[in-house]
Structures are given as C-alpha cells and as structure tokens.
Amino acid sequence: MGAQDSSAVSGSGKSANATAVRGGTAAAYWTLVVPTIRGDRLSLGSALTYRCTVLRRLRFALRPGWLALHVLCVALIVTMVLLGRWQLRVSESKHFSLQNFGYAIQWWAFSIFVLVMWARVLRDTVRRNAQLAAPAEPEAERAADEPVAYRRYVIPTAPQAPVDAEHAAYNDYLARLAAKDADE
Numbered sequence: 001m002g003a004q005d006s007s008a009v010s011g012s013g014k015s016a017n018a019t020a021v022r023g024g025t026a027a028a029y030w031t032l033v034v035p036t037i038r039g040d041r042l043s044l045g046s047a048l049t050y051r052c053t054v055l056r057r058l059r060f061a062l063r064p065g066w067l068a069l070h071v072l073c074v075a076l077i078v079t080m081v082l083l084g085r086w087q088l089r090v091s092e093s094k095h096f097s098l099q100n101f102g103y104a105i106q107w108w109a110f111s112i113f114v115l116v117m118w119a120r121v122l123r124d125t126v127r128r129n130a131q132l133a134a135p136a137e138p139e140a141e142r143a144a145d146e147p148v149a150y151r152r153y154v155i156p157t158a159p160q161a162p163v164d165a166e167h168a169a170y171n172d173y174l175a176r177l178a179a180k181d182a183d184e
Contacts, residue, residue, distance in 0.1 A: 057126050073118045080111035 060066060084107035091100035161167075 057129075058122070060125065060129065061122060069118075069121075073114055076114050077111045080107045080114070084108040084111070 061070070084104045087100050087104035087107060091097045091104060094100060
C-alpha cells in the first residue's frame with residue numbers, strides 16, 4: 001500500500017501524508033478531517049491522524065500530578081476489586097451469606113465509580129482546555145448582535161384608582177383638617 005494523498009479528503013490544496021512507514025511498508029492510519037470556522041464559512045483543515053489528535057488533547061495527563069492521579073485510581077480500582085473477591089469468598093464460606101455478597105457487589109460498584117469519575121475528570125479537563133484555546137472573539141461578536149435573553153426586573157406599582165370627584169373632595173377636606181391642626 002503506497003502513501004496516500006489526503007488533500008482530496010481535507011479540501012485543501014496542501015498534500016498531507018497520512019501514512020507511516022514501518023519496516024519498508026506503508027500502513028495507513030485513520031485520518032480525521034478537522035473542520036475549522038473561518039469568518040462566515042466552514043472550511044476543512046488539514047488531515048490529522050486520529051492518534052496525533054488524541055495525544056495532543058491528552059498531553060496534559062502525562063504531567064507528574066496527573067500521573068499520580070492515574071496511579072492512585074488504578075491502585076484504588078485493583079484494591080476494591082480484590083476486596084470484592086475476598087468478600088465473595090467469605091460469602092461462599094458462610095454458605096452464600098447475603099450480607100457478604102452485598103459487600104462484594106458494593107466494593108465492585110465503588111471501583112466502577114472510581115473509574116467513571118476518573119474518566120469524567122479527564123473529559124472535563126479536555127473540554128476546559130479546548131474552551132481556553134478557542135478564541136473568544138466570535139462569541140463576543142455574536143453576543144453583541146443578539147438581543148438579551150432576559151428582561152430587567154420592573155418593580156410592580158399599585159394600580160392607579162380612577163379619579164372620583166367625591167373621593168377627591170374628601171381628600172381635600174382631610175388635607176384642610178391636617179393643615180388646620182398644624183396651625184394650632
């Protein structure tokens with residue numbers, strides 16, 4: 001299999017080689033066409049190998065602090081699986097004790113929880129890094145053009161009573177009495 005030109009796939013005029021040569025033979029990798037937004041149109045960027053894309057996104061996970069987290073997660077998962085197996089053996093030695101069987105399932109559930117949370121932390125960090133790397137200008141321009149999605153709070157006012165001649169005369173009478181009391 002020869003070197004493949006992925007310029008037809010990417011839509012760009014540049015030739016990007018998506019093969020790797022190993023021992024004199026070329027083996028094609030899966031290529032990922034990365035779409036990019038430029039101005040008002042969508043253009044296809046250069047073809048990148050899937051492997052390079054994943055490694056670029058997860059490069060942060062090779063730092064010492066992250067490696068310590070990986071080792072801790074693996075140690076927790078192995079420990080909890082072994083504790084679950086131990087609880088299962090205890091359950092079998094007591095002629096299938098439901099309490100110990102429940103503890104075994106609970107240890108395995110804890111190990112699954114650690115695995116899921118580890119994956120979520122990695123996924124959230126990848127997303128946060130992608131958001132930080134993305135330019136903020138298109139969002140700011142879009143926000144300036146769009147109307148505000150909420151309304152400013154307006155304090156409700158008491159409904160105005162219709163003007164009644166008798167009521168107005170009574171208010172004038174009360175005002176004269178108040179003025180008379182103020183004079184005395």
